[in-house]
Amino acid sequence: MNLIELKKKWLHQMATIRFFEENLASIYSSQIVRCPVHLAIGHEASAVGVCTNLNRDDRILSYHRCHHHFLAKGGSPKSLLYELLGNEKGCSGGNGGSTHLYDFANGFLGSSAIISGILPVGTGAAHALKLKKKNAIVVCFCGDASIEEGVFFESLNIATLWKLPLLIVIEDNDLSCYTDKKTRQAFRDFPSIAKLFDIPFLSADGSNINDVFSKSNSLIEKIKLNSCPAILHVNVFRAHEHCGPDRDDHLTYRTMDKVWLENDPLEKLKKSIGDDISGEIIKSADYEMKNLYQNILEELGFAINV
Amino acid sequence: MQLTFNQAIRDTIDRLMSNNPKVLLMGLGITDPKRFFGTTECLIEKYGSERVLECPTSENAYLGHALGLSIEGFTPIVHYQRMDFMLYAFDQLVNNIAKWRDMFNTDIPLPLVIRSLVGMGWGQGAQHSQNLAPLLAQIPGLKVVAPSCPTSAAQLLHHSLSDNNPIIFTEHRWLQYLKQEINENDIQKQSIDWKIGKAKIRRVGNLLTIVTWSYGVVEALRLCSLFPEYDFEIIDLLTLSPLDTDTVLSSLLKNKKMMILEPAWSFGGIGAELIAQLSPFADTGKIIRLGYNFLNLPASPLRINTVYPDLEKILLTLNTNFNLNLSAKSEDLNRWPIDQDNQSWNPWIL
Known part of the structure; x- marks a missing residue:
């Protein structure tokens, strides 16, 4: 696929995630979604950029902010919406809600609320792939706060010691709920953590999907070539509140507006493709998601317009 | 034949590993000179380091690791020489292992056995002798087993491995060297005379x-x-x-x-x-x-x-x-x- 085709595909995937989340935000106040939601608006390029490099055999695990990973790995938006509505047709039978998504057939092994709690599960799954001699890897998505939990270090040690095909993607939005990184972290920088284990590390701009794509691509090559784990650090912006459907700029714990306008991954990709082509793609993704919501809400008897 | 509790465990693990190449051993101390109270004697020599994994002192990570292996079709037997150290692994145990299938509404088999030793008596002290089995029994999604003799140890271990659910297999240290006349069949295969959940x-x-x-x-x-x-x-x-x-x-x-x-x-x-x-x-x-x-x-x-x-x-x-x-x-x-x-x-x- 040439780059322009790839960009068109990315735009459709990212717009699908964006509109899925925006529709979710718009119906949230009706109280039919009875679980806390962690919206991925602003994180789309990280998920789509990494997952473009993955095959069906590759596995991913994710954390509480996981809708974008689920959709980027090939999960169906329909089963995600059913899940959020607590319906048994949901990807986790309605038991998981927003935080615990599951799509084994597509290699989405699960997502957990306990920040870095999925990391050792990822090392184990990577170990299994290695024992089965599969040419596949496991990707664990986690947030910047995961490094502050001991199991991050334990898992990285095990993955390096046993030479496991694991890519840890740290989606760094600077925030753990509302507490910023400099209040929480004492270590020098992210590369120094990788240096400690002598494993490959790259940092990508999460507002630029091509950057995420090519850097994760090069790390995955290294993982397969050297049979070792690697870390991809991605700077992202969380456009909405930590948990819930709204923007929360009024809380004044950060100044988002200008930063967000300059770093919205979707807007950046639209610009690089050009208005004509991107307009069509955006329109169709918008239409598809509206339709999806309308149909499912109608089917389940909720009289709500999106 | 007469076997001690620890020999019955060892021979049963040996049998289970030779029957099923997906069975793996994991933990700290399973290949050390003391071989986990003798219960893993000769297993690394027989099955190699690919199936007998000596682990770092990362109690939490190696239990989560075992869950990942189990999800992908392996049957790990995880080892803790003292239950007190397993407290580090409560996140994996309670938040992931106990909930994995309910949370995701899946019926994938999750065979995973956690051998955990409990102690008693003077000398061991506050952090080396706790029997937290009743605490673990409070968590839905976990089964907690506590054999009392070599035959029950062998049989319940067979049943634990074929149960396809996470099992906490608690062993009292004072029972490890007790002998019993044991039927060879009880080591070789599981019998319907024993059952998890049956007194x-x-x-x-x-x-x-x-x-x-x-x-x-x-x-x-x-x-x-x-x-x-x-x-x-x-x-x-x-x-x-x-x-x-x-x-x-x-x-x-x-x-x-x-x-x-x-x-x-x-x-x-x-x-x-x-x-x-x-x-x-x-x-x-x-x-x-x-x-x-x-x-x-x-x-x-x-x-x-x-x-x-x-x-x-x-x-x-x-x-x-x-x-x-x-x-x-x-x-x-x-x-x-x-x-x-x-x-x-x-x-x-x-």
């Missing part, structure tokens, strides 16, 4: 029922041997979750008198649970419990009797509550059936 009546009697498990079974059987003229019934729970209340209830309805002897803290424990479940049926009978006092466990030999229920306390409790008149020789009163130099009184070979 065993170790001795039939009509006077009073003692319900216990793990090391407590040894203590209860010694009581029977010291007082052969008293017709005690002894129930060995063998599994703490799911709890076999049916067997206990039948015995209660028959004997009307019951003592639950717990090799663990009584407060909020298995005895409390049994009494709560049985109380609607106990209107004509009486149930009492005796376990550890609600204190942290001592390192000093001077203080062990403040916590553990020794024979003196057992007799006092029985005499007071059931109007009996049991008295033992003073040298038996504060003596453990098994002491730490393995000068054992062994109920399994009499």
